[in-house]
Amino acid sequence: MEKDGRPNWDSPMQFVLACVSYAVGLGNVWRFPYLCQLHGGGGFLIPYLIMLLLEGLPLFYMELAIGQKMRLGSIGAWTSISPYLGGLGLASVVTSMYLCLYYNVINAWSFWYLFHSFQSVLPWAVCPINSNRTGPTEECEVATPTQYFFYRETLNISSSIEENGGIHTGQALCLVLAWAITYLFIVRGVKSTGKVVYFTATFPYLVLFIYLIRGVTLHGAINGLKYMFTPKMAELANPRAWINAATQIFFSLGLGFGSLIAFASYNQHNNNFQNQAIVVSLINSGTSIFASIVTFAIYGFKATLNYENCLDRMRLLLLNTFDLAEDAISMDSVLEWTEKLNTTYPEQFAQIADKVREGECNLEKELDTAVEGTGLAFIVYSEAIKNMPLPQLWSVLYFFMLLLLGMGSMLGNVTAIITPLRDFKIMSRMSNELFSGLVCVFCLLLGLGFTTTSGNYWFTIFNDYAATFSLLFIVLIEVIAVSYIYGIKRFEKDIEDMLGHRPNWYWKIMWAVTSPLLLIGLFIFYIINYIQGGTPTYQAWNKELGESAVTEYPAFGQVFIVLLLVSSVSCVPLTALYAFCRKRKDRASEKRPSAVSTVSV
Amino acid sequence: MLEKILLLLSLSLSVAEELCKPGVGEAYKVRFSIKTALGDQAYPWNKNEMFLFRAALAFAMRDFTNGEEFGVSDIHPCNETQRVSFWFVVTRPNTMDLVDKGTVEMAIKKSRNRINGAFLLTDKTLEFDGIYPTLAAPVSPDTPPWLIVFGVVMGAVSVGIIALLVYPLVQRKLKKNMDADDEDSDEETGVKTAENGANDGIYNSTFSDDERFTQM
DSSP states (O other): OOTTOOOOOSSHHHHHHHHHHHHSSHHHHHTHHHHHHHTTGGGGHHHHHHHIIIIIHHHHHHHHHHHHHHOSOHHHHHHHHOGGGHHHHHHHHHHHHHHHHHHHHHHHHHHHHHHTTSSSSOTTTSOOBOTTSSSBOHHHHHSOHHHHIIIIIISOOOSSSSOOOOBOHHHHHHHHHHHHHHHHHHTTTHHHHHHHHHHHHHHHHHHHHHHHHHHHTSTTHHHHHHHHHSOOGGGGGOHHHHHHHHHHHHHHTTTTSSHHHHHHHTSOTTOOHHHHHHHHHHHHHHHHHHHHHHHHHHHHHHHHHHHHHHHHHHHHHHHHHHTOOTTTSOGGGHHHHHHHHHHHOHHHHHHHHHHHHHTOOOHHHHHHOOOOHHIIIIIIHHHHHHTSSSHHHHHHHHHHHHHHHHHHHHHHHHHHHHHHHHHSHHHHTSOHHHHHHHHHHHHHHHHGGGGBTTHHHHHHHIIIIISHHHHHHHHHHHHHIIIIIIIHHHHHHHHHHHHSSOOOHHHHHIIIIIHHHHHHHHHHHHHHHHHHTOSOEEEEEETTTTEEEEEEOOHHHHHHHHHHHHHHHTHHHHHHHHHHHHHHHHHHHHHSOOSSOOOOO | OHHHHHHHHHHHHHHHHHHOOTTSTTOEEEEEOHHHHHGGGOOOOOHHHHHHHHHHHHHHHHHHHTSOOOOGGGEEEEOOOTTSEEEEEEBOTTSOOBOOHHHHHHHHHHTHHHHHHHHTOOTTTEEETTOOOOOOOOOOOSSOHHHHHHHHHHHHHHHHHHHHHHHHHHHHHHHHHHHHHHHHHTGGGOOOOOOTTOTTOOOOGGGSOOOOOOOO
16 A cells, blocks of 8 residues: 555556456457458558557556546546646546446346356347247348347347336346446455456457458458458548547547546556556557458458358249259359349340349458447348357357456556545545445446337437537646646656656657647548538338338437536536636635634645 | 050049149249258158158148148149259149148148158258248247346446445545554553654755756
8 A cells, every 4th residue: 555545556567457357349440450450451450550649648648647646536636737727637537337237237248148158059140030930030030040139139228218117037136146246346446356367468469360260260360361361552642541540649649538637647657657558558459450350350250151151042042933853053153143144044034133232242241341339340240150160159158258358447447436436535435335335336227228129229318419419528628738738847847756767759759749739630620520411320120021211319318418418528618617717716715814824734 | 444444544543644744833943952850861762752842741731721631642743843943833632623722821830840750851941832831930038148247347347346346445444443453552662653644754845856847
């Protein structure tokens, strides 16, 4: 224990692993591969790495420095820098709270899938049979079994955000479990968190490695890998690629939530966070690239499988219509036979012409279906897994890895709420365990709202709006505050005090010039995008058609979005105003002569 | 005599041809996908296999109608193709009356598994056009398996939480007992130690450097 009674990490290694566990999360697995595919495969690495140098590293370093120097959570740390900036910390806490609410729901889904993997036939591999026992359920027939399992059995989704239903008990149970495990990990503060991160930070890499070997040995994986790695350099001219790279680095490192400040506040004063910052950022980016290799191998396998199934269906159709011998058409000769039969038997072919056109098989098209987010993790991946030999094993491994990634990030999210609040004297009277327990129960009860039938649509609102815009705002103010209000010179001195040497010119230029400019650019882009985008929309699941349709948010949805944004962003000006009023009151009361001059200690 | 037999035979053949018209009346189309099902072990389709089919179908009709003595000659196939698909009709034993589609369908449905088994095929590889297989009833266990795994994990987590919460309390109690023993044993020293709880000391913040506030 340090002199001020603040708990510490047992070793710097625990701190590094905690940061890695926090930063390496689901986004590395399901957002980066999507961006890679969208922006020209291998070529996307160029803007990605450039943004890492210009924006990711300096901001990460800065947050660690603040946390380690101030030895307080985000609210206390920013209040120490300037009493008018306490709102920054508060905004971070509010944003972290929103994140905690919806992030653990993803863990609940992972648990659901994990538990359902312990069956001889994976439930998302086959459609359930309808009541007449004549065929699969209607909804499952128009969609795919994996989509049916996700939308119907996991979410029991309603057809729009306006329709509501009851809570899905299975989901609710999994959410309770997710919060119970989160509590178990944080109940002793950094003492328990520090031990847990040894596992949550390292085990996912083992699973990724196993999946890499499995993935590249799958039939057709090479198609996916080729597709990913052929760089389309033309994409680099598209400004969207650069903006997406900047945004991805930003969110992937988890800046602005206050978690990094909280983690660093438990460090020893002289901890060498400079090297640690570089190491963690590089590990984070490396993991993204590693995960996309695995994802693309899996994509290639799935696309090739779908393509071959499509060819097989065509083959059967031709065989059955023209009554040819079974081995007359092989998979490779389907296309030439289609041509031949079209020319030799045009009238008969005309009968099935529609079916042939509809079921046209195209490998490129299969590979082109770029998916991100929960769709990738729970639909595309599970579809690929069900086709692997010994699917139960791969399913268990995969969802266990998702759980570790998600839980590791949750540790940071919850610590970001608990640490600053505990710094307030009122809260510190409560015992550690009780306070953490209350936070977990509170988030659990609110999170149950996401397990209702329209819960997934609310989840999407939170996912898209709760943390994106506010974080940009928070970090922009952070970097301007440190560079110009606190002053680079003072910051330099503080770092020298901790590390023994000043940061070199690269860091200073990034903090003072490049990062603020980049962030302002991103900020403006987001605002323009939001205004130009018109009414915000979401994907509503239509059970008759078995697909998602783009729907506009109703009025209350849009109001809620605005509330989300305003509630976190407004903390900054409101707290500044409050501090200003208090200072004026203090100054006014100082001027009044005091009757008794006490020697206060 | 011979001519009579020949006449009857040709008559029956022509009748069979008339009876079995693809797509018309009571005819059903059946399709075999032997190579798909058995791969290398596929048997070639020949007259013997056709005989087996007719026998199997006759069995199905007998089984369904509970004893009506259908024979192999009551199943009339026609329009055989290379695909291994053909049409067939069923006639009542010893007559030329066609059995209606509904009865045939129900007979086949009842004995589907036996017919499939005779050819080492499945519902998908031995298709009767228009007769949908009755899928097996889903096996629903009493407790869904996921609930069992959930219970195990939840139990383990609860035990962990309780252990982590109770452990320090137990430790503190043990320490208190040990301290009470120690106090009893050094009464002679006469040094009055501070009460339990204040052993760690209080950090006096008066002398710390708190000037971290930015001068505004």
